[in-house]
Amino acid sequence: MTYDVDAVRGRFPSLASGTAHFDGPGGTQVPAAVADAVRDALTSSLSNRGAVTAAERAADSIVLDARRALADLLGVEPTGVVFGRSATQLTYDFARTLAKTWRPGDEVVVTRLDHDANVRPWVQAAEAVGAVVRWVGFDPATGELTPDDVAAVLSERTRLVAVTAAANLIGTCPDLPAIAELVHARGALCYVDGVHYAAHRAVDVTALGADFFACSPYKFFGPHCGVVAARPELLDRLRPDKLLPSSDAVPERFELGTLPYELLAGCTAAVDFIADLVPSRGDRRTRLARSLAEAGAHEDRLRERVEAGLAALPGVIVRSRAARRTPTLLATFADRPAADAHRFLAGLGVSAPAGSFYALETSRWLGLGDTGGLRVGLAAYTTDAEVDRLLDGLARFTGAG
Numbered sequence: 001m002t003y004d005v006d007a008v009r010g011r012f013p014s015l016a017s018g019t020a021h022f023d024g025p026g027g028t029q030v031p032a033a034v035a036d037a038v039r040d041a042l043t044s045s046l047s048n049r050g051a052v053t054a055a056e057r058a059a060d061s062i063v064l065d066a067r068r069a070l071a072d073l074l075g076v077e078p079t080g081v082v083f084g085r086s087a088t089q090l091t092y093d094f095a096r097t098l099a100k101t102w103r104p105g106d107e108v109v110v111t112r113l114d115h116d117a118n119v120r121p122w123v124q125a126a127e128a129v130g131a132v133v134r135w136v137g138f139d140p141a142t143g144e145l146t147p148d149d150v151a152a153v154l155s156e157r158t159r160l161v162a163v164t165a166a167a168n169l170i171g172t173c174p175d176l177p178a179i180a181e182l183v184h185a186r187g188a189l190c191y192v193d194g195v196h197y198a199a200h201r202a203v204d205v206t207a208l209g210a211d212f213f214a215c216s217p218y219k220f221f222g223p224h225c226g227v228v229a230a231r232p233e234l235l236d237r238l239r240p241d242k243l244l245p246s247s248d249a250v251p252e253r254f255e256l257g258t259l260p261y262e263l264l265a266g267c268t269a270a271v272d273f274i275a276d277l278v279p280s281r282g283d284r285r286t287r288l289a290r291s292l293a294e295a296g297a298h299e300d301r302l303r304e305r306v307e308a309g310l311a312a313l314p315g316v317i318v319r320s321r322a323a324r325r326t327p328t329l330l331a332t333f334a335d336r337p338a339a340d341a342h343r344f345l346a347g348l349g350v351s352a353p354a355g356s357f358y359a360l361e362t363s364r365w366l367g368l369g370d371t372g373g374l375r376v377g378l379a380a381y382t383t384d385a386e387v388d389r390l391l392d393g394l395a396r397f398t399g400a401g
Helices: 005-009 013-017 032-043 054-074 087-099 118-131 147-151 176-185 231-235 261-275 284-311 336-348 360-363 383-398
Strands: 081-086 107-111 132-136 157-163 189-193 212-215 226-229 317-318 329-333 374-378
Touching: 032 261, 054 226, 054 261, 054 284, 081 087, 081 147, 087 118, 087 189, 087 212, 087 226, 107 118, 147 176, 157 176, 157 374, 176 189, 226 231, 226 360, 261 284, 284 317, 284 383, 329 336, 336 374, 336 383
Parallel strands: 107 132, 107 157, 157 189, 189 212
Antiparallel strands: 081 226, 212 226, 317 329, 329 374
């Protein structure tokens, strides 16, 4: 089967601008089908969820369809899918809820590889109840975070380990199943930031060993909102703060206020779009796996081209070196700030931003302070010609071209 990137690109109106987008890790471009779904929901007859009027049933259908779509994407039960404003907001909510079960002296583990959205909520929740925070570093030379690194900080007091499935700054994908096995052997929970991972790999939350898996649809062609997936029976044991008259059912007890129906309609459309990246037969989960495998192979091939091109440029240091990683690269320059490269490329119609992208602990652990580097993110719509434009631009920036 041949991946047809031109056919994929034809479904993204924004790509007609001519900008070469290497900024997908911060949020992908949106296909027309997703925008249409959002518009159609907003302009249709909708009410609060219910079963009496057609408008009530339409709203209910949008929510249930979105839960089924994300369940297919993540390999979970629909009743284990929680929607929120963002993955950050949801992680804060779950941190506060889980902290109710912690006692002074209990331990919470966070890593230097994670986006701050999977660090600070846990640090602050631990501080609020007198729990101890344990930190896991990674090898800055290779970008690797190993199960042994995590095992070294686990104890009989460990209650939760927060770890990324893929580092948004340098792309490292730790061995989550092995890490989760160690965590569960201590009787602790594993909260996984899958925001960057779900944009590039087929997800099976159970196989990964995640008790909670957070992701953001806007990182995979959808609208701006957040999702946390967990086993319904685990969610049923948790008692979040909520309004007295709001539903106590799972997962509704975790969803504060009225859900944004139009955004959930867009989420369903985004999942269906991914399933159709490579036209094939089968149920949606089967088609998702095929499409993500084909798109992933395309992205990884382009990543290798970018890596080879950067290696040939003087004074460029690539920080993304892990054996298993997403098609995301962080580069720094020996004699110039990465922000200068960002601005130079922007003048050429190439969007590759610079910064630490909220992965402050990662940037600092790499010795880059809070400034990070130039992040190059490849997506399902990236082409060889765009990679050529990126590399040609960086050759000019470094004086090699």
